[in-house]
Amino acid sequence: MTDPHSLEGILSKGEPGGSEPGPAAKERSRSLTADAIYELVRNPVFWVAGTLVVIVLTMAVVPGLWANQDPNVSAECDIQLAQRSPSWDRPFGYTTQGCSMWGAVVYGTRNSVFVAIAGTAAIAVIAITLGVIAGFYGRWIDSVLSRITDIFFGLPFILGAIILLTILTTRTVWTISAVITVFLWPQMTRIMRGATIATKQRDFVDAARAVGASNFRIIRKHIIPNSLAPVIVIGTINLGQLIAIESTLTFLGIGFQPPTVSWGLLIQAGAGPALGGTTHLLWIPCAFVVIATLSFILLGDVLRDALDPRMR
Amino acid sequence: MSESVIASQRGIDVAALQRVHFDRDAPLLEVDDLHVEFHTRDGTAKAVNGVSFTLHEGETLGILGESGCGKSVTAQAIMGILDIPPARVAGGKILFRGVDLQKMEEKTRRHIRANKIAMIFQDALSALNPVFTVGWQLGEIYRKHTEASRSQAKAKAVELLDLVGIPAAKERVNSFPHQFSGGMRQRVMIAMALALEPDIIIADEPTTALDVTVQAQVMKLLSDLQQDYRMGLILITHDMAVMADVADKICVMYAGNAVEQADVHQIYSRPAHPYSKGLLESIPRVDMKGQELAAIKGLPPVLVDPPPGCPFHPRCTFARERCQEEKPELYDVPGDRRSACFFWEEVISS
Amino acid sequence: MGRYLIRRLLQFIPVLLGALFLLHYMTVVGIQISGDPVRALFGDNPPPESVLAAMRADYGLDNPCLDRRFDPCVAMFVERLGQYATGDFGIDLRQGRPITEHLGERFPTTMRLALIAVVFETVLGIALGVLAGLRKDRFVDNLVRASTVLLIAFPVFIIGTLIQVYVGVKLGNWIRGQDSMPDWFGQMFTVTYSADYPWLSLILPGLVLGAFSLAAIARLTRTSVIENLRADYVRTAKAKGMPGTRVVGVHTLRNSLIPVVTYIGFDIGNLMAGAVVTEGIFGVPGIGQFVFQGTQNKDAGIVVGTVTILVLVYLIFNLVVDLLYAVLDPRIRYD
Ligand SMILES: Nc1ncnc2c1ncn2[C@@H]1O[C@H](COP(=O)(O)OP(=O)(O)OP(=O)(O)O)[C@@H](O)[C@H]1O
Ligand code: SF4
Numbered sequence: 001m002t003d004p005h006s007l008e009g010i011l012s013k014g015e016p017g018g019s020e021p022g023p024a025a026k027e028r029s030r031s032l033t034a035d036a037i038y039e040l041v042r043n044p045v046f047w048v049a050g051t052l053v054v055i056v057l058t059m060a061v062v063p064g065l066w067a068n069q070d071p072n073v074s075a076e077c078d079i080q081l082a083q084r085s086p087s088w089d090r091p092f093g094y095t096t097q098g099c100s101m102w103g104a105v106v107y108g109t110r111n112s113v114f115v116a117i118a119g120t121a122a123i124a125v126i127a128i129t130l131g132v133i134a135g136f137y138g139r140w141i142d143s144v145l146s147r148i149t150d151i152f153f154g155l156p157f158i159l160g161a162i163i164l165l166t167i168l169t170t171r172t173v174w175t176i177s178a179v180i181t182v183f184l185w186p187q188m189t190r191i192m193r194g195a196t197i198a199t200k201q202r203d204f205v206d207a208a209r210a211v212g213a214s215n216f217r218i219i220r221k222h223i224i225p226n227s228l229a230p231v232i233v234i235g236t237i238n239l240g241q242l243i244a245i246e247s248t249l250t251f252l253g254i255g256f257q258p259p260t261v262s263w264g265l266l267i268q269a270g271a272g273p274a275l276g277g278t279t280h281l282l283w284i285p286c287a288f289v290v291i292a293t294l295s296f297i298l299l300g301d302v303l304r305d306a307l308d309p310r311m312r
Numbered sequence: 313m314s315e316s317v318i319a320s321q322r323g324i325d326v327a328a329l330q331r332v333h334f335d336r337d338a339p340l341l342e343v344d345d346l347h348v349e350f351h352t353r354d355g356t357a358k359a360v361n362g363v364s365f366t367l368h369e370g371e372t373l374g375i376l377g378e379s380g381c382g383k384s385v386t387a388q389a390i391m392g393i394l395d396i397p398p399a400r401v402a403g404g405k406i407l408f409r410g411v412d413l414q415k416m417e418e419k420t421r422r423h424i425r426a427n428k429i430a431m432i433f434q435d436a437l438s439a440l441n442p443v444f445t446v447g448w449q450l451g452e453i454y455r456k457h458t459e460a461s462r463s464q465a466k467a468k469a470v471e472l473l474d475l476v477g478i479p480a481a482k483e484r485v486n487s488f489p490h491q492f493s494g495g496m497r498q499r500v501m502i503a504m505a506l507a508l509e510p511d512i513i514i515a516d517e518p519t520t521a522l523d524v525t526v527q528a529q530v531m532k533l534l535s536d537l538q539q540d541y542r543m544g545l546i547l548i549t550h551d552m553a554v555m556a557d558v559a560d561k562i563c564v565m566y567a568g569n570a571v572e573q574a575d576v577h578q579i580y581s582r583p584a585h586p587y588s589k590g591l592l593e594s595i596p597r598v599d600m601k602g603q604e605l606a607a608i609k610g611l612p613p614v615l616v617d618p619p620p621g622c623p624f625h626p627r628c629t630f631a632r633e634r635c636q637e638e639k640p641e642l643y644d645v646p647g648d649r650r651s652a653c654f655f656w657e658e659v660i661s662s
Numbered sequence: 663m664g665r666y667l668i669r670r671l672l673q674f675i676p677v678l679l680g681a682l683f684l685l686h687y688m689t690v691v692g693i694q695i696s697g698d699p700v701r702a703l704f705g706d707n708p709p710p711e712s713v714l715a716a717m718r719a720d721y722g723l724d725n726p727c728l729d730r731r732f733d734p735c736v737a738m739f740v741e742r743l744g745q746y747a748t749g750d751f752g753i754d755l756r757q758g759r760p761i762t763e764h765l766g767e768r769f770p771t772t773m774r775l776a777l778i779a780v781v782f783e784t785v786l787g788i789a790l791g792v793l794a795g796l797r798k799d800r801f802v803d804n805l806v807r808a809s810t811v812l813l814i815a816f817p818v819f820i821i822g823t824l825i826q827v828y829v830g831v832k833l834g835n836w837i838r839g840q841d842s843m844p845d846w847f848g849q850m851f852t853v854t855y856s857a858d859y860p861w862l863s864l865i866l867p868g869l870v871l872g873a874f875s876l877a878a879i880a881r882l883t884r885t886s887v888i889e890n891l892r893a894d895y896v897r898t899a900k901a902k903g904m905p906g907t908r909v910v911g912v913h914t915l916r917n918s919l920i921p922v923v924t925y926i927g928f929d930i931g932n933l934m935a936g937a938v939v940t941e942g943i944f945g946v947p948g949i950g951q952f953v954f955q956g957t958q959n960k961d962a963g964i965v966v967g968t969v970t971i972l973v974l975v976y977l978i979f980n981l982v983v984d985l986l987y988a989v990l991d992p993r994i995r996y997d
């Protein structure tokens with residue numbers, strides 16, 4: 001069954017599942033990875049989403065590649081030009097600070113994407129560690145961990161983050177990703193635990209045990225590689241989700257603070273003037289957030305379809 | 313307002329079947345050259361490929377064959393409950409008392425189900441709806457096929473449960489499927505099939521999911537009821553012993569084809585097709601999915617891409633060159649039986 | 663049912679205490695790291711230290727454990743639980759009014775907003791999901807799938823600000839400018855909440871609030887309808903000669919809605935967070951706006967007190983949904 005408590009669960013399609021593979025499936029010779037790659041390269045969504053993801057990532061790492069008007073350099077901005085609408089030579093117009101809007105969104109990518117990557121990486125490390133331990137050893141470790149995740153599920157994420165971030169006065173990439181990690185690790189941990197339990201019951205784990213492999217070796221050689229597919233899928237979807245969450249927190253005034261440049265701040269600054277008619281201040285940064293979020297979510301979605309053998 | 317007016321306002325056309333002219337002298341059921349295909353991503357799978365048989369009152373026809381050979385699909389085609397798409401009835405006729413069911417309007421045909429032909433499924437736990445009481449699920453048949461009111465339907469449900477031997481039927485009628493034991497649940501399924509006293513019951517592996525002792529009880533109930541009501545029974549089972557016990561005649565299927573049809577004693581003593589022979593030698597168990605049978609090497613062919621010639625030739629110990637090129641038809645064999653093998657004489661005498 | 667009820671209640675208590683403790687711990691760790699919120703309230707020109715000290719004492723922030731990093735301050739937690747039990751959820755730091763009093767005033771507005779959002783997302787979400795599930799891989803299905811993914815990629819605050827500008831201002835001004843349109847009609851496309859139209863002016867914010875969950879519900883319903891259409895009991899219903907509408911409407915739908923109901927319980931959390939954003943954007947004087955203002959003004963009293971109450975409501979609501987789940991699914995009820 002699909003898990004409605006995570007975005008990944010909501011996106012899942014619940015296709016065939018149990019329909020008997022029959023003798024036909026046995027004759028397929030292609031391996032799972034080869035099959036997955038074959039599926040991916042044929043899927044146009046993979047190419048579109050993948051390209052956008054690459055663009056977003058390069059913007060985050062080397063913004064100079066995409067724009068030469070760094071809004072952090074005050075000489076590049078001219079308050080006289082503030083809020084100027086898009087024109088032929090400046091198709092994205094100017095920000096409320098009089099910087100190039102294109103430069104601002106490109107240079108603002110880094111903060112959003114870094115929070116997403118740091119948060120997702122931390123969540124993945126915690127989830128793999130705790131999920132594998134709970135799933136593999138079971139018993140009391142598992143019950144304790146389940147109770148703890150239950151408690152975290154009892155706390156709507158944004159509300160928890162609001163409390164912590166209202167009280168914390170320093171908000172950097174690290175504090176924001178730490179807060180996100182604190183509240184979002186249980187979802188992926190639960191999924192990892194499930195994946196571990198499923199793998200543990202497979203024949204090759206029994207076989208490894210029979211030839212005297214140690215627990216640690218079984219985990220390293222069998223459990224983790226076999227649980228990697230869900231981690232990759234959920235991790236990719238999480239990246240998109242965290243970009244949306246970071247910009248939401250910033251918009252609420254508890255994420256990045258000016259004079260930092262970030263998408264959430266641009267939207268916050270543009271929302272007021274946009275009501276008066278200078279709409280490019282709003283829709284351009286909004287479009288960046290939505291496109292970035294959407295690309296990661298779609299990429300995760302096509303990866304899942306390709307990696308999940310059940311889907312075929 | 314009369315009850316029938318109310319009923320027709322509820323979308324129930326009780327008289328629908330009375331307008332159909334059934335031929336009392338025609339056989340109960342005639343299946344003639346039935347073809348069913350599935351459209352899948354890998355191509356068209358011919359799940360049923362020219363199956364014919366006839367069923368008379370009080371008679372039991374057994375259908376035998378390995379997993380995936382098209383038994384259930386045949387049954388569902390007769391019931392008219394295949395999922396279309398991916399399935400498609402690609403050809404053939406299904407005649408109930410001389411009336412072609414395929415040509416019937418759906419709103420009439422739905423009354424054939426339950427009224428004339430009913431079906432029992434293998435796994436009663438999943439075949440019964442988990443969120444409604446068994447009484448409700450039995451009563452529904454009366455409410456949607458007759459003019460019965462809710463309370464009348466419930467009373468009927470109690471009677472039915474009584475009939476199939478469920479103790480304390482009055483209380484059990486309010487229970488949910490998961491509150492019954494496996495055997496009891498299968499009895500509920502049987503009750504459901506019997507509700508409108510149909511002329512034909514199709515039982516698709518009715519006892520596979522049950523314990524051995526319970527299997528015998530359920531099978532006995534089913535054949536007793538069949539005798540009492542003089543119904544035609546189509547029995548699909550992997551259990552060769554049950555088959556020998558209950559069936560009058562047998563149709564052996566292989567990869568969507570009927571490969572042998574004969575009287576039960578003839579098949580069990582002298583099979584006329586190498587596949588039937590192999591099946592019998594594989595007793596007691598032939599129900600392991602995806603596993604080789606004891607006496608027949610290899611696995612059934614992929615349905616989207618069957619081998620040329622006789623579909624059985626890759627696994628057949630009698631196969632010659634001819635078998636790879638030409639597909640045998642269903643030859644008449646003395647003793648009112650049929651076999652789809654060029655060399656049936658040889659098989660019988662072996 | 664009785665046994666299930668008791669078991670569920672027994673699970674509820676540790677989760678409730680755990681969640682409250684977690685909130686408490688977040689608060690104290692925040693204070694231990696960043697210094698106390700009274701100080702933060704005044705920004706760059708704080709009043710004399712004696713005034714601050716008096717305020718700290720008022721709010722119970724003078725506890726020495728707040729100076730020790732990562733100390734869970736258990737004694738303080740126990741004291742807080744006692745206050746919660748008597749209905750004391752603290753006061754805001756500026757006016758010093760009890761949080762519960764603020765919330766009492768703001769509750770009806772938020773309730774109206776939530777009602778609009780829930781009706782919108784469930785009715786439309788289930789309808790779209792069923793439609794897509796029944797027409798799997800056909801045009802409607804592809805359309806629903808594509809548009810729901812798109813909707814999921816739009817954070818609430820972006821939908822909110824965009825809708826406010828393009829529907830509230832642009833479209834709304836045009837409609838309000840037409841003489842032929844009745845006045846109330848223009849209010850449905852309002853830029854901000856207007857107390858004269860307590861329902862109509864909440865329609866737009868309500869749709870914004872329900873948008874994400876609409877997509878989620880549509881997708882969950884679709885998946886669940888597709889799964890159930892394949893179920894054996896649906897085939898049984900066909901074999902019993904039930905009409906097609908009944909096979910879908912009774913036998914498939916009833917079971918398909920079970921996971922959707924669980925989602926709606928979980929969704930209340932989404933709605934609460936979404937209300938903070940939506941009410942903030944549209945100036946709706948509800949509980950969400952209260953938290954929104956609290957975060958903007960760095961008023962920890964408002965944020966901590968209100969969020970604690972919201973978490974309690976969320977947990978209780980989920981308890982109710984779980985019981986409802988048992989009503990819908992007899993397998994759980996009679997376990
Ligand atoms: N929904 C479907 N989509 C595609 N192919 C199908 C579908 N249902 C059945 N088939 C094909 O039809 C063939 C016959 O299936 P069927 O269920 O009739 O087998 P069976 O003889 O009843 O086997 P078993 O003994 O396992 O019940 C199968 O090999 C399968 O490939
Ligand atoms: S026709 Fe040939 S291959 Fe087919 S069953 Fe007879 S002997 Fe075997």
Ligand SMILES: [Mg+2]
Pocket residue numbers: 383384385516
């Ligand atoms: Mg079958």
